Amino acid sequence: MADIKNELTKKLGFGCMRLPVTGGDTNAIDDTQFCAMIDSYMEQGFQYFDTAYPYHNEKSEEAVRRCLVERYDRDKFLLATKMPVWMVKETADYERLFEVQRKRCGVEYFDFYLLHAMNKDRARETEEKGGFAFVQRMKEEGKIRHIGFSFHDTADVLDDILNRHPETEFVQLQINYYDWESENIQSRKCYETAVKHGVPVIVMEPVKGGTLANMVGEPANILKGLNPEASFASFAIRYAASLENVMLVLSGMSDEAQLADNTSYMKDFVPLSEQEQQAIAKVVEELEKLPTIACTTCRYCVEGCPKKIVIPDVFHAYNSVVQFGLNDITRGNYNRAVANNGRAEDCIKCGKCEGQCPQHLPIRDLLEKTAETFAG
Ligand code: SF4
Ligand code: SF4
Known part of the structure; x- marks a missing residue:
């Protein structure tokens, strides 16, 4: 298998799940600002965009078409999207949904294509309905260049899926320094499982849904002591990018300031120093003393609540x-x-x-x- 890491010039990917909007309306993506952000990102030599069927109430893929695909040559960017496997009732739905995505994005092919949010049950169901076979067929037909899946479950489950699907070229995992040793998220164990299988990793939620970008008290003092100019988010993103088998770290960028910050340290990426690694270990110790809820704002729980609690x-x-x-x-x-x-x-x-x-x-x-x- 060719080393797909070589296709990426830089380790920062543009996550298109929290795009700029007007009037606080998640349906009203601000194209002008999104275009400006894309231009700035591309000018600095970055190239990877990550969208998905459900992002922004199904408006993200179309925004990517308007602001990226229709404004840049196809060979200048890498585009990733994901199959919403939970919407598949029968095998024919894969083809139908995939065609909707090609039309929404305005592309002939996707560079990276993921089965979205795999876990133990979803992987079994996707196998039974022919989802893994479908993406392989699309690859053979040239409509997908690289196949993978995003993943939310334990390392054992990941190991099992990778054993059953050696065709997997990459996996997208939740990795951040706070969850590295967590038994719920199992960032370290999942990462090591991917390493064992020789599968490169794309990191999602490196800042833990923004949690690690807003610190106070002792954790804030420790990071400020390293570099008073650096954002808190920069340490989290650089932490994930410093892992050798990580080929890309996604950041869901919502405004130009955030993009400017992310690109400033990822343009010429320098892995964390030993001193920075030690300081982050100390930050984790301090954070663990604060009893906050570890919600990543993925919003998967929202739709089904009968009492409409957000x-x-x-x-x-x-x-x-x-x-x-x-x-x-x-x-x-x-x-x-x-x-x-x-x-x-x-x-x-x-x-x-x-x-x-x-x-x-x-x-x-x-x-x-x-x-x-x-x-x-
Ligand atoms: S509580 Fe809801 S939004 Fe938060 S992590 Fe769980 S599913 Fe996601
Ligand atoms: S009513 Fe309570 S338990 Fe039921 S889905 Fe809503 S938040 Fe969850």
């Missing part, structure tokens, strides 16, 4: 209290999260959300705690 927004509000205390601003975060939606105390404990959560969070208990925090 769980990640509610948890974000709770976490802001853990970090900054209960004040007008943090209370405002909660009020916004529950405006026109369910409140934490509305939870009927049906448990539907917990089955969707890649972080395996005890959502029901945590909502009870959140309700107590904001009561009165």
Whole structure:
């Protein structure tokens, strides 16, 4: 198998799941700003864009067509998207969804194509319905250049899927320094499993859904002590990129400032020094003392909640209290999260959300705690 790492000039990928929008409306992608961000990213020699069928209420792939595909020659960028396997009811759906994606993106082929959000059950189901065979056929037909999958489960499950599917050319994993040793996410174990199989890794959520970009107290002091000019996010992204078998780190970039920050240290990437690695280990120690909820805002739990509780927004509000205390601003975060939606105390404990959560969070208990925090 040719080394696909050689296709990538740089280790930073443009995640298209949190694009700039107008008026706070996730459907209203701001093309002008997105185009400007793409131009800046491309001018600096970066080339990889990662979208997916459901991003931005299914508007991301079309925005990529308008702002990237229709403005740049096809050989100037690498485009990745993902099969929404949960929408497949029968084998014919793979072809139908794939064609919708080619049309939305306006391309003949995808450079990197992933089966989206594999876990133990989804992998079995995808096998049974012929999803793995379908992507291989698309590769043979030249409509996909490289096949892989994104993954949310334990290292054992990853090992099993890679054993059954040696055709896999890359995997996309959740890796960040906070979750490196976590038993829920198993960043280290999953990474080492990929290494064992000789499969290169694309990292998603390197900043843990933005969590590692906003630190206070001792963790903040430690990182500022290393370099007062560097953003907190820069350490998280460089940490993931410093892993040898990581070929790319995705960052979901939402505005030009974030893009400028990410590209500044990833343009001529320097791996973390020994001193920086030690400081990050100390940061993890300190962070573990803070009892925040480890929600990555993937939003997989939101749709199925019968009480319409926007769980990640509610948890974000709770976490802001853990970090900054209960004040007008943090209370405002909660009020916004529950405006026109369910409140934490509305939870009927049906448990539907917990089955969707890649972080395996005890959502029901945590909502009870959140309700107590904001009561009165
Ligand atoms: S357990 Fe609560 S939060 Fe979860 S889906 Fe049911 S009502 Fe919604
Ligand atoms: S599924 Fe879990 S991690 Fe994802 S938004 Fe919901 S609570 Fe957070």
